[in-house]
Amino acid sequence: xxxxxxxxxxxxxxxxxxxxxxxxxxxxxxxxxxxxxxxxxxxxxxxxxxxxxxxxxxxxxxxxxxxxxxxxxxxxxxxxxxxxxxxxxxxxxxxxxxxxxxxxxxxxxxxxxxxxxxxxxxxxxxxxxxxxxxxxxxxxxxxxxxxxxxxxxxxxxxxxxxxxxxxxxxxxxxxxxxxxxxxxxxxxxxxxxxxxxxxxxxxxxxxxxxxxxxxxxxxxxxxxxxxxxxxxxxxxxxxxxxxxxxxxxxxxxxxxxxxxxxxxxxxxxxxxxxxxxxxxxxxxxxxxxxxxxxxxxxxxxxxxxxxxxxxxxxxxxxxxxxxxxxxxxxxxxxxxxxxxxx
Amino acid sequence: xxxxxxxxxxxxxxxxxxxxxxxxxxxxxxxxxxxxxxxxxxxxxxxxxxxxxxxxxxxxxxxxxxxxxxxxxxxxxxxxxxxxxxxxxxxxxxxxxxxxxxxxxxxxxxxxxxxxxxxxxxxxxxxxxxxxxxxxxxxxxxxxxxxxxxxxxxxxxxxxxxxxxxxxxxxxxxxxxxxxxxxxxxxxxxxxxxxxxxxxxxxxxxxxxxxxxxxxxxxxxxxxxxxxxxxxxxxxxxxxxxxxxxxxxxxxxxxxxxxxxxxxxxxxxxxxxxxxxxxxxxxxxxxxxxxxxxxxxxxxxxxxxxxxxxxxxxxxxxxxxxxxxxxxxxxxxxxxxxxxxx
Numbered sequence: 001x002x003x004x005x006x007x008x009x010x011x012x013x014x015x016x017x018x019x020x021x022x023x024x025x026x027x028x029x030x031x032x033x034x035x036x037x038x039x040x041x042x043x044x045x046x047x048x049x050x051x052x053x054x055x056x057x058x059x060x061x062x063x064x065x066x067x068x069x070x071x072x073x074x075x076x077x078x079x080x081x082x083x084x085x086x087x088x089x090x091x092x093x094x095x096x097x098x099x100x101x102x103x104x105x106x107x108x109x110x111x112x113x114x115x116x117x118x119x120x121x122x123x124x125x126x127x128x129x130x131x132x133x134x135x136x137x138x139x140x141x142x143x144x145x146x147x148x149x150x151x152x153x154x155x156x157x158x159x160x161x162x163x164x165x166x167x168x169x170x171x172x173x174x175x176x177x178x179x180x181x182x183x184x185x186x187x188x189x190x191x192x193x194x195x196x197x198x199x200x201x202x203x204x205x206x207x208x209x210x211x212x213x214x215x216x217x218x219x220x221x222x223x224x225x226x227x228x229x230x231x232x233x234x235x236x237x238x239x240x241x242x243x244x245x246x247x248x249x250x251x252x253x254x255x256x257x258x259x260x261x262x263x264x265x266x267x268x269x270x271x272x273x274x275x276x277x278x279x280x281x282x283x284x285x286x287x288x289x290x291x292x293x294x295x296x297x298x299x300x301x302x303x304x305x306x307x308x309x310x311x312x313x314x315x316x317x318x319x320x321x322x323x324x325x326x327x328x329x330x331x332x333x334x335x336x337x338x339x340x341x342x
Numbered sequence: 343x344x345x346x347x348x349x350x351x352x353x354x355x356x357x358x359x360x361x362x363x364x365x366x367x368x369x370x371x372x373x374x375x376x377x378x379x380x381x382x383x384x385x386x387x388x389x390x391x392x393x394x395x396x397x398x399x400x401x402x403x404x405x406x407x408x409x410x411x412x413x414x415x416x417x418x419x420x421x422x423x424x425x426x427x428x429x430x431x432x433x434x435x436x437x438x439x440x441x442x443x444x445x446x447x448x449x450x451x452x453x454x455x456x457x458x459x460x461x462x463x464x465x466x467x468x469x470x471x472x473x474x475x476x477x478x479x480x481x482x483x484x485x486x487x488x489x490x491x492x493x494x495x496x497x498x499x500x501x502x503x504x505x506x507x508x509x510x511x512x513x514x515x516x517x518x519x520x521x522x523x524x525x526x527x528x529x530x531x532x533x534x535x536x537x538x539x540x541x542x543x544x545x546x547x548x549x550x551x552x553x554x555x556x557x558x559x560x561x562x563x564x565x566x567x568x569x570x571x572x573x574x575x576x577x578x579x580x581x582x583x584x585x586x587x588x589x590x591x592x593x594x595x596x597x598x599x600x601x602x603x604x605x606x607x608x609x610x611x612x613x614x615x616x617x618x619x620x621x622x623x624x625x626x627x628x629x630x631x632x633x634x635x636x637x638x639x640x641x642x643x644x645x646x647x648x649x650x651x652x653x654x655x656x657x658x659x660x661x662x663x664x665x666x667x668x669x670x671x672x673x674x675x676x677x678x679x680x681x682x683x684x
Contacts, residue, residue, distance in 0.1 A: 053608065063612070227607055245610040261603015265569055266395065268587040268619030270405070275617045277610030 001039055001081050004029050007100035008071045008316055013057035017253045017324045022055070023071065023317040030104055037106050038087045040077035042336040045099055045313070046125045047073060047320035052252035071099045073316075074125040076114065078340055090340070094124040099316045101336055110281065118299045120307070121339055126331035127298065127305040128291045130280055131159035136290045137283040138222060138244045139167045142276050147172030149219035150238070152210065153194075154229050157184035159305065159331035160246055162192055163294075164222045166303055169193050173220075176213045178206075178229075180326050187329075191304045207232055220244065226251035227260045230275075234264035237273050245277035253324060306330025343381055343423050346371050349442035350413045350658055355399035359595045359666045364397065365413065365659040372446055379448050380429045382419035384678040387441055387655070388467045389415060389662035394594035413441045413658075416467040418456065420682055432682070436466040441658045443678055452623065458634075460641045462649070463681055468501050468673035469640065469647040470633045472622055477505035478632045479625040480564060480586045481513070484618050489514030491561035492580070494552065495536075496571050499526035501647070501673035502588055504534055505636075506564045508645055511535050515562075518555045520548075520571075522668050529671070533646045549574055562586065568593035569602045572617075576606035579615050587619035595666060648672025 004027045011024040033039055051072060054065045065071075075097040079087045084107050087093070092114040097103040105111065114124050126132060138160075139145045151168040153161045156177025165188070168175040176196045177188045185197040196213040203209040210218075210233065217238035223230050224247035237243070251259050267273045283290075297303035307330055310319040316334045323332065346369045353366040375381055393414060396407045407413075417439040421429045426449050429435070434456040439445040447453065456466050468474060480502075481487045493510040495503045498519025507530070510517040518538045519530045527539040538555040545551040552560075552575065559580035565572050566589035579585070593601050609615045625632075639645035649672055652661040658676045665674065 050611075053612070227603070227605065230607075231603070245607065248608060248611065251608070256605050256608070259605045259607075261569070261573070261605045262607065263569065263598050263601045263603045265572075265587065265601075265604065266590060266593070266598070268617065269392075269590065269621060270395070270619075272619055272621060272624065275610065277612075277614055279611060279614060282614065 001033055002030060002102060005100055005102035006313060007098060008313075009068050010055060010065050010071060012067060014052070014055040018052060018055065018321050020317040020321055023320075025314065025317075028070070028100075030102060033081055033083050033104060035083050037104050038079050038082035038084045039102060039104050040079050040093065040095070040097065041102050042075045042077045042097055042100060042313075043339055044122050044125065044309075045073050045075040045097070045316060045334040045336055046129070047099075047316060047323060047332050047334065048130065049247060049249045049252065049323045051320070052249075052324070071316075072096060073099050074129055075336070076121045076124055077103070092121070092340075094129060099313065099334070101313055110284070112287075116295050117341070119295055122307050122309070122331065122333050123295075123298060123305065125333065126159050126307060127163055127303070128294055131331060132163045132294060132305075133283070133287060133290055134246055134278065134280045135160050135163035135167055135222075136294065137280055137286070138246050138278055139164055139171070139220075141283060142244050142278050143220045143222065143242045145171050145173060145220050150174045150176065150214050150216060151220045151222060152214060152218045152233060153177045153222045153224075155179070155224035155247070155249060156188055156194065156197065157306070157329055158224060161222065161224050162188065162305065162330065163303070164246070165194050166192050168220075170297070176210075178210070184329055187306065210236060217241070222246055225249055227262055231260060231262045231264050234262065234267050234273070237267050237271050240272045240274070241267075243273065243275040245275060249324065308332045310334045312336070343375060344372060344444065347442055347444035348655060349440060350655075351410050352397060352407050352413060354409060356394070356397040360394060360397060360663050362659040362663055365662075367656065367659075370412070370442075372444060375423055375425050375446060377425050379446050380421050380424035380426045381444060381446050382421050382435065382437070382439065383444050384417045384419045384439055384442060384655075385681055386464050386467065386651075387415050387417040387439070387658060387676040387678055388471070389441075389658060389665060389674050389676065390472065391589060391591045391594065391665045393662070394591075394666070414438060415441050415658075416471055417678070418463045418466055419445070434463070434682075436471060441655065441676070443655055452626070454629070458637050459683070461637055464649050464651070464673065464675050465637075465640060465647065467675065468649060469505055469645070470636055473501035473673060474505045474636060475625070475629060475632055476588055476620065476622045477502050477509055477564075478636065479622055479628070480588050480620055481506050481509045481562075483625060484586045484620050485562045485564065485584045487513050487515060487562050492516045492518065492556050492558060493562045493564060494556060494560045494575060495519045495564045495566075497521070497566035497589070497591060498530055498536065498539065499648070499671055500566060503564065503566050504530065504647065504672065505645075506588070507536050508534050510562075512639070518552075520552075526671055529648065552578060559583070564588055567591055569604055573602060573604045573606050576604065576609050576615065579609050579613050582614045582616075583609075585615065585617040587617060591666065650674045652676045654678070
């Protein structure tokens with residue numbers, strides 16, 4: 001067992017958009033493999049926009065990270081040493097290991113064994129992981145989306161949005177996506193089967209474009225962007241429309257007082273709109289059923305996903321920072337070591 | 343049957359806070375009492391803050407009123423002539439007659455016969471009418487309020503807020519109200535049984551006062567004020583808190599672009615907050631059960647209400663305008679003619 005491993009830590013509290021200088025790659029001791037613990041090597045790690053909400057200083061949010069703390073992140077890993085009877089050497093797991101090469105776990109926290117190898121390993125921290133499950137429970141539990149309704153998805157080429165839109169199609173909805181650039185838009189239309197896609201970078205009047213694409217209004221807004229987008233769409237919501245607050249990537253970098261505010265709130269009364277957010281771990285008991293259904297859809301080719309792989313743990317900070325420049329296309333993963341089956 | 347009656351109409355579209363000059367009292371023909379119709383004389387009329395949302399010009403809201411249109415409003419009335427087999431002379435009804443002395447109805451729209459005379463007639467357009475039912479369905483259906491939770495009610499001495507708070511007490515909640523002035527606050531504490539009351543006119547730091555009164559946070563915000571109040575309370579919401587958008591009295595007078603915006607929306611994700619509005623007529627099939635329960639509570643003295651009576655149809659416009667200066671204490675009614683039992 002190695003004495004140390006490498007991990008990314010917070011080098012300074014982040015102001016505005018994150019930059020690679022906000023993070024530091026360091027050697028850190030692994031500690032002993034006490035009874036009940038096991039050691040894993042990370043194969044693929046993920047960078048998540050939601051992590052940004054914990055990187056600013058101040059005491060405004062209880063989950064704020066301290067300088068020098070290791071950055072959280074989900075990973076696919078292989079157990080390489082074990083003093084825990086539930087995890088054997090060679091087991092593949094999805095877990096919250098962080099941006100690092102190895103980690104020791106006592107088996108607590110979110111750890112899932114990967115047994116279904118029909119789908120690429122990266123899916124277990126993508127479309128079958130937090131992003132895909134956020135889409136699933138956001139659409140089914142929070143939005144209670146129904147056939148015949150109109151769904152508008154923002155940041156639609158991201159891993160949450162693309163999955164939410166395809167779940168909408170499976171449910172029989174009319175699905176409209178908003179994304180940036182012709183490549184993402186073409187993929188959403190041609191591969192993911194969206195009914196209409198709006199390229200926000202090419203539209204001089206985004207509101208007019210949304211109205212044109214949703215002539216009868218919006219039943220479900222599945223938003224990953226933030227207040228500016230929500231306030232734009234609120235006046236277009238249909239009676240009993242639902243706004244799912246899935247992510248706020250445009251607001252994470254801005255202090256609350258400097259954010260766009262929601263002003264068009266009269267629709268909450270006139271149109272009985274409901275707005276609700278989610279953190280997917282509230283639905284953990286239903287993960288298995290959702291993953292089984294989505295894995296079947298991936299295996300039969302009817303649920304599409306995009307993965308962008310960055311090479312080497314060194315690339316994690318840069319991969320993360322690019323999320324806030326709208327660069328990512330699909331799930332952004334960092335290849336830390338090779339898949340044992342490769 | 344009289345040929346004409348008097349009614350209030352919209353004299354001009356309202357900008358900002360309404361003034362009596364925005365309305366005009368006029369003689370209007372009553373028309374013939376065709377088959378299926380009946381004539382009623384208004385006993386008590388109501389002025390409702392929600393009416394304000396329809397009085398501005400422009401096409402931003404489908405319900406906007408035209409100049410010269412009669413002002414809507416609920417009233418208690420007595421049927422005095424009838425060509426409708428379902429309504430007999432002498433029947434007492436609660437209906438949407440408007441700010442007027444007589445009205446002819448064909449029996450369509452919301453009309454409810456008043457048979458339970460244990461409670462004052464005015465209750466049927468107050469605590470047993472739209473305000474009280476908004477409180478009932480806002481607390482039970484929308485908020486799904488539960489024993490042990492903390493409820494914060496704004497505009498708490500108004501007919502909606504005072505009823506919502508007392509329903510909260512019946513449900514076993516800790517109930518905190520915000521109202522303006524010592525008279526309202528004393529009534530809420532001593533009569534309506536609120537656990538704590540904040541006088542916003544006397545508090546230099548309203549947020550600090552709310553924190554002190556709700557040290558563990560707020561499970562249910564029942565808001566009748568608008569965005570500024572909601573944004574102030576959002577950071578204090580507990581996990582899975584609910585914001586009931588019941589009314590927006592402070593925002594009705596302000597164009598959407600000039601309103602305070604909700605910025606503290608990150609709690610929708612971090613604290614899984616749900617925000618939802620209501621229009622009480624969605625629950626019309628459950629009105630009878632809610633009214634029967636509340637009438638019992640009124641009759642046994644355990645549900646309190648306050649009524650402010652203005653004398654004469656002439657006072658309707660002034661009574662309405664005062665709602666936006668925070669003057670009203672309880673349900674504001676206009677006495678148009680005498681109760682037949684009086």
